[in-house]
Amino acid sequence: MTFSYRLLAAFDRVVSAPVADAHCDGPCGVYDPSSARIAAEAVLSMTKKIGDIDMSAPGAHNTYIRFVAIKEEQAEITKRELNILWHDYFKPNHLEAYPDLHTTFWNATKQASACKTAVDVGACEELMSQIEAIHNMFWESKGREVPWYTAS
Amino acid sequence: MKNLLTAVVELGAWALRRRRRFRVTGASMEPTIAPETFVLVKPMDRMQRAVHAGDLVVAAHPLKSIEICKRAASVGADGSVELLSDNPDAGQDSRHFGPVASSSIRGVVSFVLARPS
Numbered sequence: 630m631t632f633s634y635r636l637l638a639a640f641d642r643v644v645s646a647p648v649a650d651a652h653c654d655g656p657c658g659v660y661d662p663s664s665a666r667i668a669a670e671a672v673l674s675m676t677k678k679i680g681d682i683d684m685s686a687p688g689a690h691n692t693y694i695r696f697v698a699i700k701e702e703q704a705e706i707t708k709r710e711l712n713i714l715w716h717d718y719f720k721p722n723h724l725e726a727y728p729d730l731h732t733t734f735w736n737a738t739k740q741a742s743a744c745k746t747a748v749d750v751g752a753c754e755e756l757m758s759q760i761e762a763i764h765n766m767f768w769e770s771k772g773r774e775v776p777w778y779t780a781s
Numbered sequence: 782m783k784n785l786l787t788a789v790v791e792l793g794a795w796a797l798r799r800r801r802r803f804r805v806t807g808a809s810m811e812p813t814i815a816p817e818t819f820v821l822v823k824p825m826d827r828m829q830r831a832v833h834a835g836d837l838v839v840a841a842h843p844l845k846s847i848e849i850c851k852r853a854a855s856v857g858a859d860g861s862v863e864l865l866s867d868n869p870d871a872g873q874d875s876r877h878f879g880p881v882a883s884s885s886i887r888g889v890v891s892f893v894l895a896r897p898s
Contacts, residue, residue: 631897633788637819641804649822649839649850651807651814651872720869720876771870 660718662764665710668703669760670781672744673753675700680748704745707756708738714767727766737763791821791892799827801888803839805850809872813837814850818895822888832862832883837890840864843878848887862886 637646679696682689715734724730737759744753761777768775794800800821805814814820814837822839825832832838836853840862851864851874861880866872875881 633792634819634894634897636792637802637894640802641819646802646804646819647848649803649805649820649848650842651805651809651816651850651866717873722876 660714660767662710662714662760662767665707665714666757666760666764667780668707668710669741669744669753669756670779671703672700672707672741673750673757674781675703676744676748676750676753680750700748701745704741707741707744707760711738711741711760711763714763718767719770723770726770730766733759733762733766787892788894794823794891795821799823800891801839803848803850807872809866809868809874810837810850810852811868811871813852813867814893815895818893820850820890820894821892823891824888825886828889831860832856832886832889837893838862838864839887839890840881841885841887843881843885849874850890853886856883 675696679693679700682693682696684690684693711734715730715738719727719730719734727733737756740752740756740759743749744756757779764775764777791800795802800823803820803822805818805820806816808816820837820839832853834853834855837850838853839848839850841847842849849864851872852867854863854865854875856862857880860883862883863875863880865876866874869876
């Protein structure tokens with residue numbers, strides 16, 4: 630068999646074989662809710678920092694605009710990462726075990742939008758708890774015990 | 782010995798252009814087909830029969846201009862074929878895009894040649 634493979638591999642270097650994809654979706658099932666968690670933590674952190682800015686300090690307006698821009702960007706990343714889990718990782722058969730899967734993701738992505746629009750620490754903490762629920766659901770669906778943690 | 786004979790027959794058929802050669806990428810057909818495996822495919826116009834449930838097939842993706850290697854899980858009364866991944870965690874298949882038309886099946890895998898470890 631080694632010889633046969635080498636024969637085809639050698640031939641392949643001259644005329645490459647067409648590819649038959651067995652993934653169709655990038656890196657083969659590598660999903661982790663921590664991507665969404667890190668972005669949401671950044672949103673929470675920037676929201677707190679915006680509230681702490683002394684607006685009478687020199688350069689405060691520049692700092693304020695930077696913080697708002699980062700918060701908006703990270704909220705957008707949070708939504709994207711949640712959508713990847715929702716659309717790509719979770720499959721219709723997961724709905725049997727998690728009948729509120731769609732509601733959970735819908736609420737979490739809407740919450741990320743709310744955090745983007747407002748400067749509201751409470752809303753960000755609510756987003757974190759929703760992502761914690763998704764973390765638990767995700768790892769349970771993979772039959773693994775991964776404790777929830779945060780970077781900050 | 783039987784394996785060697787199969788290899789000779791299949792590679793001979795390929796040399797006579799009776800098989801198409803594909804290189805499989807991705808992990809969705811593991812453990813049956815590891816990434817970087819070569820497969821020889823018997824084109825449908827050379828098949829003496831229709832696709833059966835259980836066949837490994839190469840098919841055109843219904844939504845993208847790529848070809849995919851999947852397992853024919855079932856064949857509907859209308860001839861449509863449900864394609865599934867042997868490793869369901871790592872692939873998109875009929876669970877996402879529904880059954881595919883039988884005309885999109887390029888052929889049935891007749892020979893799997895894994896990369897030597």
